[in-house]
Amino acid sequence: MLRIACGPRSRYCDGYSRRSFVQIGATGLFSAGLANILAARSAVAEQQLSPRDTSVILLWLDGGPGHMDTYDLKPEAPAEYRGIWKPIATNVPGMEVTELFPLQAKIADRFSVIRSLHHDSGDHFTGGHWMLTGRGEGVSGANTRSKYPFIGAVATKLAGSRRPGMPANVAIPYGMSIGLRPGYFGGHYLGVHHNPFETDGDPNADNFQVRNIGLSPELTVDRLNDRRTLLTSFDRMRRAADTSGAFESLERFDRTAFEMVTGAGTREAFDLTRETPETRERYGRNSWGQSTLLARRLVEAGATFVTCHFGGWDHHWDLKSGMENYLPKIDQLVYGLLTDLSDRGILDRTLVVLCGEFSRTPRMNDGGNGGPPLSKGTPGRDHWGGAMSCFVAGGGIRGGQLIGSTDRLGEAPKERPLRPGDLHHTMFRVLGIDSHAHFPDHSGRPIVAIDHGAVIDELF
Numbered sequence: 424m425l426r427i428a429c430g431p432r433s434r435y436c437d438g439y440s441r442r443s444f445v446q447i448g449a450t451g452l453f454s455a456g457l458a459n460i461l462a463a464r465s466a467v468a469e470q471q472l473s474p475r476d477t478s479v480i481l482l483w484l485d486g487g488p489g490h491m492d493t494y495d496l497k498p499e500a501p502a503e504y505r506g507i508w509k510p511i512a513t514n515v516p517g518m519e520v521t522e523l524f525p526l527q528a529k530i531a532d533r534f535s536v537i538r539s540l541h542h543d544s545g546d547h548f549t550g551g552h553w554m555l556t557g558r559g560e561g562v563s564g565a566n567t568r569s570k571y572p573f574i575g576a577v578a579t580k581l582a583g584s585r586r587p588g589m590p591a592n593v594a595i596p597y598g599m600s601i602g603l604r605p606g607y608f609g610g611h612y613l614g615v616h617h618n619p620f621e622t623d624g625d626p627n628a629d630n631f632q633v634r635n636i637g638l639s640p641e642l643t644v645d646r647l648n649d650r651r652t653l654l655t656s657f658d659r660m661r662r663a664a665d666t667s668g669a670f671e672s673l674e675r676f677d678r679t680a681f682e683m684v685t686g687a688g689t690r691e692a693f694d695l696t697r698e699t700p701e702t703r704e705r706y707g708r709n710s711w712g713q714s715t716l717l718a719r720r721l722v723e724a725g726a727t728f729v730t731c732h733f734g735g736w737d738h739h740w741d742l743k744s745g746m747e748n749y750l751p752k753i754d755q756l757v758y759g760l761l762t763d764l765s766d767r768g769i770l771d772r773t774l775v776v777l778c779g780e781f782s783r784t785p786r787m788n789d790g791g792n793g794g795p796p797l798s799k800g801t802p803g804r805d806h807w808g809g810a811m812s813c814f815v816a817g818g819g820i821r822g823g824q825l826i827g828s829t830d831r832l833g834e835a836p837k838e839r840p841l842r843p844g845d846l847h848h849t850m851f852r853v854l855g856i857d858s859h860a861h862f863p864d865h866s867g868r869p870i871v872a873i874d875h876g877a878v879i880d881e882l883f
Contacts (some may be wrong), residue, residue, distance in 0.1 A: 586725020
């Protein structure tokens, strides 16, 4: 095994480091079971509701952005609640966003905001598990191990990829939740082969390349074909005797695996140099913007579920400097993504979701984090799972809507309270897959894909 350190990361307030490692198997293409990975994702034909060419891009704000600083400002609330920034009008009457989102304000008719989402936990790990798996019980800072698979892993197990040769479930640059890699983005009892394919690296770097796409210099297509021919000859007699169709299926998955490694289409999908400088600037020439552009390229090429990881949102203090750094980047990449998807005619088949594991306290703190005021920095906001906002766009949903509301101080849902399962049912509706499908856990007990909630019908 090759063990690669991914570099130092800052620590969350819980004390857990974002430093993590990725292990890469050094076995060969077919002995490692890439074909088996594809085979395990082939349940689509039996379990899809209807064939759809739709995808999801999840923009994951790891650490938790505050709803009252983004999409649910309370200008009439007391100063310690309403915070630092003013709301601005959008192109949808009655819909406002933070003044740090001037680009999104121009295209609010293309997205909607769920303002009444909640899971009621202020623990990073519980909240992350709720939002990424649909369940929260038994997970906390004291017990961080995942108990269920990532909702994207479930979706891609059911749906597979939208084009042959493309990975179905991709994470840019990696799948990470609250410092755990892949953490709650993992396949869990579905199997590690349902973990996301990780690009690694910085998509904004001039030398950005994705590993494990394409052949190594010493292995040519002819040599790989020779290996396939040899394996075929070994299996010929067993295949002739097989009446179940298993070998025929395995041959089909081997062919898809071969296409994934040798096909030019897959390599091109990951190649950002094929984009014009103008398009790259539209998203923002930074790692977050270029990650989002890469996500667009991947869903356009046939990936089903792509996650972009944007970390660093745990602003217990210095909220002003943190948000004034991050929110303009989010504004630009969201604007770039929605306008680009629309220009390319694929917005209606690409659902974009932006959220984190929870929100931040409606009431700002004094910057002391338990010590003297301002001893840590300028004021910030703490953890809050009682109410949060979630941005959704594309995938055939109606834009320009505010779903639900919070009370006067933004502390709890006032109208149309919604939970993570409602969001996940909505994702599955867009993808055209069965949210009532069951999978055996490690003990063999059947577990339903989503155990609560329903499709948010107002979005359609």
